[in-house]
Amino acid sequence: MSEKSKAELLKEKLMINGKSALNTADDETIEKAFGFCEDYKRFLDEAKTEREANEVAIALAVANGFEPFISGKTYKAGDRVYFNNRGKAVAFAVIGEKDVEKGVNITAAHIDSPRLDLKPNPLYEEIDMALFKTHYYGGIKKYQWTAVPMALHGVFVKADGTVIRVCIGEKEDEPKFVVNDLLPHLAQEQSKRTLSDGIRGEELNLLVGSMPFKDDSASELVKLNILNILYEKYGITEHDFLSAELECVPAAKACDIGFDRSMIGAYGQDDRVCAYPALRAIIDVKIPEKTAVAVLADKEEIGSDGNTGLNSAFLKYVIGDIAKMQGKDVTVALRASRCLSADVNAALDPTFQDVMERRNAARINRGVCVTKYTGARGKSGTSDASAEYVAEIRNMLDKAGIAWQTGELGRVDLGGGGTVAMYIANLGVDVVDLGVPVLSMHAPFETTSKFDVYMCYRAMYEFCK
Ligand code: MN
């Protein structure tokens, strides 16, 4: 082999290497990444809603020594506790050697994903078919949600408080549901609509039955038959829909993508692709120097408002409770704390490259993506992480040999988006976004790279340990 030229050596020293990190990854790392993603795929299938993700995460944590935080009890370094927020959001903590006034290391991901929620009064009959009216949750391209098999997850809560869980359409032999679309032969008018208007909100109606109740003395017999099935299966009546949270999600299972199996396709990877690594990382932490907290939040996809979202006092009170237990002050603790807002970024898509500014776009297989700011237009609606804090994270990643890249969410002035970063930053904490690049984000089936998922886990672990 010939020796490197002067220019080559200088290039190595001064310039960012724009090659896929996967090129230089060793076989052992790739093997570990693939192994980690087998567990991740199982999590995706078991935890399609925030309630399910909350439950599965807590079960895994409890099996690894976590217990519910009890006010008034004293915890020592290495103790593992969790705070369950209404079964929809959860914070896990491993108590550090130093008290919380020295700072807390927080990872924050979300476990809600875009979907179709049922309206409070959803069931109706039209031309001998029974359907559910839905109200979409989060930012979706509505046309993508038609003509794909859907499952129904959630709860009915009866007036006496009894909770009835629903999960139907996930098992092979269970029925599924579907939002039908117009056939192309008769879609001339529809085709003239803009893409965002191609399927309208009030056209997202879920087909749930077509068989009439055997009697000819009443109207709405198909609807009656469905209610009868629901009464027999769940003991509920039409009134119980009023106090229910029922979510229609794609019925498809997580799977490998590509001949080389290098990628994962699944529903709800935004943001389980960061929530799962954050969970695994806090579980793997032993006795950290500083207290580590991993929060899995709800409501991110609709702006983080509400008592299970991160624009609430939930996280502040979690750290407040730990501070109180140590006889320390929560404001001092927050001011000294740092956070990785663990959320996805858009990956550069070979077919749609012009929405990105290529020099600052995240790509799959280049490792975990650090996003200094999100927002829209002139950096509106974001927490712009300080250079000092980004330098700290950069140093941590490089020292641990974790493949990472930076990414901006699309071209300037094209669109934009936000994460929970700004709500945590507003508490006085240093925050930067770090997560996995995703293709087809917010679609019923999203794609990520196994290598990036594993690098996300390694970054979370390195940050908390
Ligand atoms: Mn997200």
Ligand code: MN
């Ligand atoms: Mn999202």
